[in-house]
Amino acid sequence: MNSGILFLSLLGFLPLVIPVCPVPCKCATNIIDCTSKGLTVAKLPVTFRPSAEVIHLGYNRLTSIPNGLFDNLKSLQVVYLQGNPWECNCDILYLRSWLQWQQNRTLYRDVRCTSPAHLQDRVIAYLTEDEVISTCQYWYCSLALLSQLCLFILLFLQGILVIFITVYLQKFRRMNAEARSTTRDLHQHADSWVCSSRSPYNSY
Numbered sequence: 001m002n003s004g005i006l007f008l009s010l011l012g013f014l015p016l017v018i019p020v021c022p023v024p025c026k027c028a029t030n031i032i033d034c035t036s037k038g039l040t041v042a043k044l045p046v047t048f049r050p051s052a053e054v055i056h057l058g059y060n061r062l063t064s065i066p067n068g069l070f071d072n073l074k075s076l077q078v079v080y081l082q083g084n085p086w087e088c089n090c091d092i093l094y095l096r097s098w099l100q101w102q103q104n105r106t107l108y109r110d111v112r113c114t115s116p117a118h119l120q121d122r123v124i125a126y127l128t129e130d131e132v133i134s135t136c137q138y139w140y141c142s143l144a145l146l147s148q149l150c151l152f153i154l155l156f157l158q159g160i161l162v163i164f165i166t167v168y169l170q171k172f173r174r175m176n177a178e179a180r181s182t183t184r185d186l187h188q189h190a191d192s193w194v195c196s197s198r199s200p201y202n203s204y
Contacts, residue, residue, distance in 0.1 A: 030053040033056045036059045053076060054076075055073075056079075060084055061084065062081075063084070063091070063114075078104065081095075085115075086111065086112065086114055088115065088122065088127060089132070090132070090133075090136040095111075095124060096125065099124055102125075109123055119135070
């Protein structure tokens, strides 16, 4: 009876012990084939089985590889990455670093930049760090320009608001002054009427 319970318990833990083939890839022994599955960075499997030796990621829509994706795959021998629209900006730094650590770097001559224009068709494994960082600087410059533009628009709107408030306050003060003048005139007329009504000449 106890052995039966132990067996069922082990069956329950099997899914945790034996890695499942990531969707929508196909797996055979130590090969994971994700070729032409329309994968993007967002749809890429979060992890691969540790025993994987060959991974096919070619002909998808990958623009970069998430940081650390291949780091724990100790048995990994090759990853096929050709046919993807790689964007050689800050996000490509991990893939570039991983490729440069590979002994068989010549296998990755087809892994080339699609953008930006000045790096188009360059082999990612042979990019210098300065070339990649320069794209990050362009990105930061664009962000800085956008921030300055937003700040200018905000200051412009604040200026319009200040002008509107100033004009409104002047109008309010003018209306208040006119109201006080009208009230004072009414009081004067009222006092004159009261005085004239009390005059002894009006008793006859």
